[in-house]
Amino acid sequence: MSVWLTAAAGLAILAFAYIRTFCPYFSDDCAYMLRSLKLGIRLIKYGKSKPFYSILECFLDAVKRQPNKIFIHFEGRAFSYGEMDLQSNKVARALQAEARLKEGDAVALFLPNEPSFVWTWLGLAKLGCPAALLNFNIRSKSLLHCFSCCGAKVLITAPASFICYYRLLFCSGETGLLVGEITRRSPFVGYAGNKQQTEKKRLYDVMKKGDLYFNTGDLLRFDHEKFIYFQDRVGDTFRWKGENVATSEVADILTLAACVLEANVYGVKVEGHEGRIGMAAVTLKEGETFDSADVYKQVVSYLPAYARPRFLRVQPSLEMTGTFKMKKVKLVEDGFNPALISDPLYFLDPDQKTYVPLTEEIHGAIAAGKMKL
Template sequence: MPLPVDSKVAGIAAASTLAGLPVATAAFLRLKYGPTVFQDLAYMHQRWILQRALQTLRQKNTKLVDFFEEHAKQTPEKAFLLHRDEVHTYGALEGEANKLARFVKSTGLVRCLDTVAIFMFNEPSFVLSWLAFNKLGLRMAFLNYNLKGDSLLHCIKACKVKAIACGVDKRLLNSMEAIMPELQALGVRVWIIGKSHQQTIPNGMVRVNTWNERGDPIPRSERDSMSDEDDALYIFTSGTTGLPKPAKIPHYRQVRSSFIHASLGLTKNDVMYTSLPLYHSAAYSVGFTNVIRVGCTIALDNFSVHRFWDDVRRYRATVIQYIGEICRYLISQPPRPDDGKYKHKLRYAIGNGLRPDIWEAFQRRFNIGHIAEFYGATEGPYFIVNMDGRLGSTGRYHGIFRALTDFIVIVQCDLETAQPFRGPDGKCVPMPPGETGLMLIRLNDTTMRFTGYLGNRSSNEKKLVRNVKNNGDLFFNTGDLIVHDKDGYLYFKDRLGDTFRWKGENVATTEVAHILNQYPGIQEANVYGVKVQGHDGRAGMAAIVFKRTHQLDPKAFYEHVVRSLPLYACPKFLRIMSEMQITGTFKHKKTDLAREGFDPNVISDPLFFMDTDMKTYAPLDNAAMRKIVIGQARL
């Protein structure tokens, strides 16, 4: 999503051409709104032009797939997708997608506005399935390939999925096979798509073969009954509580997301490399959609710390995507003679979570032209990107832009509940520059809308805050702690509530606690995130109270969590307590426990850490603590 600007406000900026301003007026604006006032006015003018373009696209009911089809018609021989040794052109993918769309239609199982799912790694079959489903006007649910069992089944049920496009990797097939009885009972079809090398597939699944289907264009009429207000996609987020929630992404938001790189100058000559999973909004909305609109090339793979820069050079990438954890992995590797040497200049890297302590070293060592750190959320209405390279910042919200729009507010809040405090007048209490607070985003009926989660009214309501500055106003609760400095630069500090982020994934503490509580003998489990030196985000930790008749069996407990949870969501540390700490309203205390962390010199309770080499939870003593602190223990 580009930074939204109200059309009336931007129109004022557009009318006030810089050259025509009287000297006295220019001096007044500079004095009142700072030295960047004219840069801000020019920026707002650009946003106004962009909003006009988006309005035109909406009037034409333009979908993201329309951009792809136009590029396939105009530049069919241009490379669209690079994957290892494979090169897929716009024209070739267009033909294959048309064949797959005809196969899907011939089954009679789905029609326009029905929902299908994609369960794949970063591979050509993911893109092929996406194209085919879009051509038929189908809604899509992106399934996290780390999920399994009940969590995976929950996601499928939540979106009322009728069919699943599954990759051929054995890990994916095993996850599907484990829930096949439930899928068959629901009438959900599983299509296996990709080069399978004639491997045996589990009973009940269908191997897709499109060799005898036609590859000519699918009529646009197949999808025209779907408006730009209809849901195009469901991307799962942990939100704040419970199992993964499907965030609703309407077609107009997909198109709007495809302009994120407009201010960064992405062109058809660029090659964007992403190793982030396409089921996440970071790779999909911030990366993939922009490539499709512009008509450039995307290089896809799964992340490998040893292969990353070789791939960048191999694909001649000019843009890369990152998360902070990737940057730490890469900079921790021994220096190589070819660090930062590319046949094509790496113009910029875009992502989030790059910490200030490695920012400059990362950019300098790998010769990256610009770090475009951003702030955004899958379900959020707001996106901002660092355009001027301010170290550690996600962007600037300042001066005349702030005065005229007033859609970001940073307020005091309760760290336990992630809810804002209220002053004597009943309104939220703003935080001054330099102090950390909860960021709220003003909502309206046009550019700043919260589309929410599918079929979850209570979760939607929890994200809204009313009467923030004035009676009747409405804001989106980001759940994030942000600080802004006197120059208006924003800096992300932490995530609040019952969600933390680890290895680039959101982890819902209540979901993990639910799994832990299923283990025999556990009376209560309180899950929270803790800081670990040398790592971004927070690692999962669980404070556990056992019934008097039971005690921890470290190996059995390890087997329970890895069987039920993705590895990134498994608690890395355990704290065995005799009694759970609760608040005055009988809620689990998390803030104090998170602050105490996992230091055996501070905590007298028995502590354990997840030893993936020995496949058990091992006692956390001083020797183990030292290994964790210096990065020798795998977490």
């Protein structure tokens, strides 16, 4: 018996040593999978409960049990359950009286990350009004598009599911396209009012005949420890600060400036930063000089901070492909180093509130991480 116990103990020690050496995150992975499993079971239970127990009902029960307990901490202030309930009641009454809202009316929320966002949503829930939550960073055409396609009758703004499982489709080396299988438990409803864009995001017969996947457009890579990192976006978009930037939208805004004739927008790598920062090559109208103040005014007025091109390159003409599309690859490779580019370069300086000439000193400060982007 002692021999078997000794052998079992030895095998256990060997297994433990193997896991510690080759799977150092095994225990963390197991803990995460256990939490995910528990969450999935909870979601299934909530979905099957009769009658359905909503977030609003959960909140109101908490108000009854503990009205004085702190519900939200925000920038040094604290809001109790009772205070949030009172504020949401005020919102509900005001919207009912002034906006004539009734149950079923969709409302768009365009609010920053602050307590008023929560109590406004709660007020709408009390009225039975579904809320379309708009990204507070978007501006101009993007905001108009989101509001027009969400079906909302009212826009409220400030004064001034189930776990989805993803796979990587490898296209070259360690970089792969992130796709998610579309199933009953992880559906892809699509883009509101845009069937064509919805269909573009669907991939058929990916792993086997008859399956259906969602194309995220994100390129990811694995490192040697199997951690996943975002690499880039596919198509005419790039990502900066966790947000997707549509190059055509930025180009449209740049051409609003009186001096700009054409704009070719793309993203460039910055050492120490994930994703790509916005840059644009522009041509000027005949007889015009670059008006840095006007260009700055347009991008700040109509683009969210993450979409504003931080670098501009003024060229005599833009290179086109045989099908009259603007070439971007060479521009992306060139980057924004003034020592290597003869064209005039400009940098969006938020402190001076204009585009300033991009000097080697500015470039060096950015490369060294001394200048915040």
